[in-house]
Structures are given as C-alpha cells and as structure tokens.
Amino acid sequence: MKRLFAALIWVFAWVGADAQPYKLLGGATALGGDCYQITKAAPNQRGVVWRNDKIKLNEPFDLEFLMNFGDRDQNGSDGMVFILQTAGNDKLGPNGRDLGFSGIFPSLGVEFDTFQNNRTGGTGYGDPEFDHIAVVSNGNGNHTTPHTLFMPVPALESGRNIEDGRGHLVRIAWNPTARELDVYFDCQQRVKLRKDLITDLFEGQTEVWWGISGSTGTAYNRHTVCLLPRTPFQSTMTVCAGESGTLTSRMAVDNQYRWFPAEGLDNPTVRSPKVRPLRPTTYTVSYRNHCGQSVTDTIRVSIATSNLELGKDTTLCEGQTLTLSTHCQNATTVLWNDGTGKATLTVHQPGRYWVRVEEAGCVFLDTVLVRLESCQEANVYIPDVFTPNGDGVNDVLTLHYSGIDSYEFFVYDRWGVVLYKGELNKAAWDGQNYPAGLYTWVVRYRFTDQKQQKHEVRKMGQVQLWR
Template identity: 45%
Template sequence: MSRLHLNPQRCAALLLALTSAFNAPLIAQSYFLNGTAQEAGTDCYQLTTTQGNQNGAVWSADFIDLSQPFDLNLTMNFGDLDIGGADGMVFVLQDVGTSALGQTGGGLGFNGFDPSFGIEFDTWQNGQYGDLVQDHIGFISDGSVDHAPPSGLGGPVTANIDGANIEDGEDHPVRITWDPNAQIIAVYFDCEMRLFNEIDLIGDVFSGQELVYWGFTGSTGGSYNNQSVCLSPTILATGPETMVCPGGSVELNVVGAPGTDYAWEPSTFLSDSVGANVWCTPDTSITYFVTYDGFCENDIQDSIVVEVAELVASAEASPGLTLNCLIPSIGLYGGSNFSDGIDYQWISANGGNIPSNLGPNA
C-alpha cells in the first residue's frame, strides 16, 4: 500500500506528516557545486578557469516544476579569450541528481545526462556536431550536443543577434522562459529573443516526470576560458497567482536587475515592502503590485494575487488497488486545489517499488 504525503510549507496541520513543515523561511537559493565549479562573489559561480580539460557544474537544491511556467533571469560571462577561447556553458534540466557531472571539451559538461534538456551557449565550433562558426545557441537533449535530430531540438543560431563575439569579458543578460500550456521554451540573449520551439518537455523528454533538477554546466578542452554564471537568490520568481492556507505564510519573489529597488503596494500583511523577497501572512485574499527595474527594461510592474483557501488534497490509484500477475503495476495520482506550493512524496509502507516517488503522479 502507498500513501501520499503532502509537504507544503504553507499548511502545517493538514496531515500528521506535516507537523515538521518548515517554520523559518529560506531566504536564498541553495546550490551544489561539482567538478571545477567554485563560488565567485555574491550569487556568482565560476564553472571553469583558464586551464584545459576542466568540467564544472552548479545545480539548484530545489526542483523546478515543469507543470508550472518559469521565467529565469541571470547573467553569463564567457571570459575574454576570443581566439583560442572555449568551450561554452549549458543550461540543463535533468533527473540524474545534484552530483551530476558530464564530460570535458566539446561535451560542454552536458554529455552523459539521459534524459535531459539543455540550452547550449557554445563558443567553439565542433563541425561534427553541426556547430556554427560564430558563438551560438541551440536546444539539445539526452546528453548529446549534436544539433541534428533526434537529440537536436532547435537551432543553432548565433548567440548575439548580429553574430558578434560573446567572449568579451562582459556579463551578458540571459532570460529563459517556459510556458507549459503552449509547451514553448524560449531563450533571450543580450535582451533579444534568439530561439524558441514547441517541445513537450514533460511527455517527450522526461517521460511524464514533472519535477526535475536544473542548473548549469561548463567545460574546457585544449582551449579554455573563465566561464561563470550569476543567479539571483530569488531566481525562481513567484507566478501571477499563488495560494496559502488560512493562518499560513507564503514567500513572494521577483527578480530584477542587480542593485535595483523594489516597491510593493499595498504593504499590508508583508514582512517587507522594499525587498525582492518578502513573506506574506494574509488574513484575506489580496492582490499586490511590485515595481522594479529588470535586466533589460526599466519600470516593470508585476501583479501577484494571493488567495487564502483551505487545501483540499486527494490521492487515487488506477486501474485499482490490487496488484497481481496480470496487473504488475498501477498508476498513483495525487492532486489538490492549489496551483503551486505543494510537494508530493509517495512512500511505500511494505517495500514496494515506486520508480518515481516525487510529483503528483507515480
């Protein structure tokens, strides 16, 4: 028999299993560093240095939920060695884990992750993979950097819209968006849309899995460069609507340009009215407006609706609750009236095998 444990940070009394739910907020995103990756100042991580055959990776400690939209804003620096500089970095979604480490050189630290999805930022032409001469961007999958199908899922296109060199020592703003309803993944570089495609990440890439690990890899081979990424502590921004149980608290995050000011209105129920990361403990449902400067544009105003509601959760099995020789496996399905903020964990009470125990379905 299996049971569904709901572990929301917002509803500490739903089930006995929730009595240990977090009471203190996690203010900053946590990351795991592997290989040659190292911290490089506030919220920045250097994946490689000016040495050959390096391989670094930085992985978020938190899953990203592919059933929900995301809008990631960050900066990437590809070093200042143009001629002889290499090899590049990859934004990665994978289910290997936070200790994952790929291959050096042209593999960009991405080779070996299967299943996986990657957005490569490649600064070296490897003709056998269909690379452009210019620094370029492409959608890749399943641990292969080859741009040809079936692993190549889009591009390559030049990283800079004019095809200019990106190994210039500058921090380049990058935006990555995902719309699960339209199944559109898109990447912007230097504030310009560079590539988008319709890809069923959940169904075709991850075989139904919604929660995946995410982060960045980078590598060098015979040529090299200093390569780094800077990730805001609140990079996983709150969507336009979120829900909280009566008496509970919910974290609200937005991501603006480094050093920007934030202004929340109204300030009712908020722990802070001028931060990128605030906690809301509402008595009633409420709509907030927050103004700030973005990476590429000024005076952004976002709205976030916080709805106060009781959590209603359910769990069921299909085709039934009985396993036998004719029915060796069953599907487990969990759900709730909350659109986000709920963590699902399936636990077997008698040693049964649950291939994927995280997410609403198992």
C-alpha cells in the same frame, strides 16, 4: 465556539550557501555570493553545478542568472549549458565541445556555445560561426541530428561576441500550460521552444534536476555563473488564511521597486514585502532590470482555506453520543485530541475536543466544547428479577416507562441470541420455555424534551429469571 488557526507548511525560501544548496562536480568551485566558477581559464577543463532540490515541470518556473564566458575571443572556448535531467545530480559529461553535457540521458540542454567546432577536424557538428544558443536533448550537441530541438541562433541579436569578460543576464522560463520554454539573453528573447517536456523527454516524470555545466578544450576561457538571489521567481503563491507570506521580485539594477496594490503589503517599495491579503489578489511589481529596461511582473496570491467546522459548542444528555466531523475531503492528515486520525470522532463524555488538519499546504485547527447534563424527561425502569411460575405475581418481564415516543426492547441469552423483541405497548417477556438463569436486555428509546429536541438513548442491563 470555533477557533480556526492556519499555518503555512511549505514556505518558499532561498537557502544560503551555508546550507549547500548546490552540488559541485569536476573543476567547479564556489566563489561566494551564489557565484560559481564552472571552469578556470585552462585547457581541457569541465565542471557542473547542480541544484540539490528538483524543479517541478508541472508548475511554471522562471530562472535568472549572470553568465560570464571569459574574455578570450580568439582561441576561447567552449561555453556552458543549462540542463534539466532525471539521471541524478552526480553526472558530468566530457570536456571540449560536449560542454560537460554529453552522455546525460534523458535530458534537455540550453547551450550557450562560443566555439565553432566545425572549423577543426571536419567533424560536421553543425555549429555556426557566431556565438550561439540552441536547445538540444539527451546530451547530444550535434546540430545535424534530431537531438537538436531548437536550431542555433546568435546569442545576441546583433551576432556580437559574448566572450567579452562581462556578465550576461540569462533568463529561462517554462510555462507548463502552453508547453513553452523561453530563453532570454541580455533581455532579448532568443528562443521559444514548444514541446511537451514531461511526456516527450522525461517519460512522464514531473520533477527534474537542474544545473549548469561548462567545459574547455585546447582553446579555453574562464566560465562563471551567478545565481541571482531568490530564484526561481514565483508568479503564483498561496498563503494560509489569516497568515502572511513573502513576495519577491526579480532583481532590480537600482534596487527600486513599486508594488501595486499596496493593500495587504507591509512595504510596497521593497523587493520582498510581507503580504497578508484579505482576499485573492494579483500584485504587480515594476522595476528596471539589469539591461536598464522597465519591467512589470505579476504575482497571483491565493488564500488557502478549509471546510473544517466542528460546529457550535453543544450539550449532550446523559446516554447521548455526538459524532464530530472535519468535513475536509482533501485533508492529507487528521489528528484528534485522543490521538486518532480518522475523519470523524464519536464522543459521549463532556470536555473540549480539538482536531488538527493539514490541507492545501496549511495547518488548520478547530475546537468544540461538549457539556453533559441530566436532561432526561423520559423514565424507563426494568426489574432485575422476575418469576414466570404462573402465580400471577411478577410472571412477566415488563418495561415500565413514561414520556417515551417509541422504543425497541430486546432480550438475549448468554450467547447473544435474540430471544425476544418488544415495541411500544408490547413489551412483556413471559420467559416461557427458557431455563432459570441470567439474561441480558437492551432497550433503545426515543423522546422529545421540553426544548422540542429529539433524543435517542440506549440502555443495557441484566435480569434474573427464577422459577
């Protein structure tokens, strides 16, 4: 009798502020509601907010947040940077034109720069006149160097000032298959960078820290960022067979959502419905984003299954053994009811046996009932004494049997050396040339019961040789 149970081990969940999902350095402060002040409106400030858990570059991610660059257009600076890096979440670069990003290596930065550094000091920093977005590497924001991976473009297609006191919707999406990084600003795509981030920047590392830094110089602005709830957005998810998960859409400006198909959802009109699909399903959700645009996203829901199968309840004959197997080649952990952790378990006693397997991020359980009965339809008898003295009585050790298809009969000395091997119709040890004493015998025999089931039985005993 099989009973299969699955439970999701890994559940994507947004951790609230009380669990401190972010690490704040420099002048960064928490404002509540997943919003953070990166710098206050004062000269020579710097700050950074690092996420405490890493993001995986071998998986897609889609981040959304609201950035506010302050309201000082004249004499306002300097901007903020979205950063991916492997140096650690205790890093913060200098203030001023470096945006708190300089010196962090290896790294990738998507900079949102509101100050033209060329106009002061003649540094030749390569900044354009307009508020711009660029992609740079290894903490170097000088656009005249090879560290600039995507040259500056206006933050807004119109080139309009973004130091307007408003929150601007920023979206950053990574596709590891296409090796594309897309940057959107107020719902307009402004950057498409094609680059192998794992190989070219991070030397094969697939997990990176991510965060947002910013700074001011002699000119300044207040910089804030709000992480929209439930980020990163998941375009794929997996639920365990028979269990449910939670779908989560990006934020709608009017809190109106429409999911399709409705099959498997507890409520297709909320942002985060519970999902329990009967089969792998691609769900779409339609809503209006913060720019008032109609958007449709898709989420592919897969079902994690397992090959775990202990088989039907069974009955063993006395002396039989049964080897139970999980049949799970990709199991990360295995636990049997006796505490062992191998892929198989050999049993010879009656009882209910269970196994717990972790596979594909889920827990699967299966049980089987083993009964024991005396189904012996073959008889084997071996005397416990024989006297090879030539008197014609009990001179040889003979295997007496009935109903046996085949067998092997062995006699051993006290050191385990085989002294004799007999087979069907040839099982008689005369004990000649061996001293009196105690010897061990083993017999393996096979028979077919009335149900036409084959059985193999092993028995062992001892015999006394007298002279």
